[in-house]
Amino acid sequence: MGLGAEDSIERRFTYEWASGVWVPILSVALALVIGAVVVLAAGSNPINAYWQLFQGSFGSRYAISETLLAAVPLMLAGMAVAFSFRAGLFNIGAEGQIFIGAILSAWVGYTLNAPAILLIPLALLAGALGGAVWAGIAGILKAWRGAHEVITTIMLNYIAINLSHYLLESGPSGQPGPMEQHVQIGNPVTPPMNAHLSVIVPDSLVPGGRLHAGLIIALVMGVVFWFVLWRTTLGYRIRAVGLSPKSASYAGIHVGWHVAGAMIIAGVFSGLAGMVAIYGVYPYELSDSFSPGYGFDAIAVALLGKNTAVGTIAAAMLFGALEHGANLMEATAGISSHLTDVVQGLIIFFIGADAIVRYLSRKGMIRLPAYQEKAAA
Structure with missing residues (x-):
């Protein structure tokens, strides 16, 4: 050379x-x-504005814990989008997958009267299954009918979100939805979960801290993300399909199966994001407004994280910091x-x-x- x-x-x-x-x-x-x-x-004053933003995000142990709390669903949702990006798929449907995962895990959570050691794994499984099935619909349509994943995932978003409206919201005659228990400040909610994710910061260290075990779940899934993509034959084939479907096909890789498989795996991450969003924060109920747009923010998180596990987790923390720190900035610096x-x-x-x-x-x-x-x- x-x-x-x-x-x-x-x-x-x-x-x-x-x-x-x-x-x-x-x-x-x-x-x-x-x-x-x-x-x-x-x-x-921009210096004061950014200083207050920083203080609201990292200025105390409580602020740091709240920043991480806001970042947890974004970590999982961001990895969902990043995983599909690795397969060359533009997954716009993380929001819908989050909703389906949340709906199924919530149903498990308030219908099964079981101890947390049994209920939490079942809820995680239900959330992952819901997200996987919902994403799999788009993956199968892409693989065997050529339907563009952007169109199908957007349509599936609308279906999932409106399904939650039907299940939760009262009808025109005031009847409750199938999953509704009561209306809380104009917002219909399910019964509370019979178990929830444990807070992982002791009150002696962070008084009033709410950071829960969802952070551990997200970090473990980050390792799973890396391992599947970079240490398995499946991950190699998915990345090959993402780089060049034609070349992958010439190499003997079944493009359709791996496109569908990548979307299904991505849906697992999204469904888990829906589960931790409702099992991690009091009052542990599913409502129409449980997601402030996690699935859409996840697209930016994945792009900023360059579709890597570490990058996506770091980007989610940045977005969590912006979200939580903005409250103090608005209150003290007078900046919207x-x-x-x-x-x-x-x-x-x-x-x-x-x-x-x-x-x-x-x-x-x-x-x-x-x-x-x-x-x-």
Whole structure:
């Protein structure tokens, strides 16, 4: 191998490493800078705004525990989207999969009068099964009928969300839905679960802390995510299908089976996100508003995390920090909490810019240096 080839390999490796590490960091930094300009234009102090945002997210042990609490469902939902991205699938349906997982796990939770040591595993299984089945519908339609997963998952989102409305909300004559127990502040809810996830921070360390065992579940699933994709034949084939379905098919890989399988596995992560969302936080009930959009935020989390387990968990923590810290920022600095939505949108924009450049290079619309073109291919 000549010096020129070695130099090309080194430069390509450097580019890929920089893209995987520095693009997310720079995207967050640029988003924060533009957010500061917006705050400044509104006549407020951006330094104070961001300081209050930081204090609300990491300024105390309680703040850190609440940030992690907000991040737990996003970790699982983000890994669901990231797993399907690895198979070349744009899974927009994490929200619907979360709802189905939550509905099934809630039904198990209030109908079975069993000890927590039995009920929690059954609820986890129900949530995972619900998400897997719901995602599997889109995967099967994609694999054997060519239906685009973006269209089918969006449609399945509407079905799942409206199914929860039917199960929970009273009808026009005031009859309760099949799963409704009572209406709480205008919001119909199920009976409370007969068991819940344990709080894992002692009150002596974090008074009033609510961080629960869902964090442990999310971290374990992060290891599962990595192991399946990088240490199993199934994961190798899924990644091969994601990189090039035609090449994978020529290599003897059944593309359809692996497309459907990837969506089913992704649905497991989403369904677990639905389960921990209702079993982890008091009053341990399923309501229409239990998800503030976890499945949609998960898309940004997966993109920011570059579809890796560690990156997705870190990105979920960032989004959890933005969500929780925004409350203190609004209360003390007088800055609307919607600023964090602006920052999140800008992060997605800058992350997407890198993907767009790679796409245009693959299509021959723009030219990059040779080592960048190989990395984009």
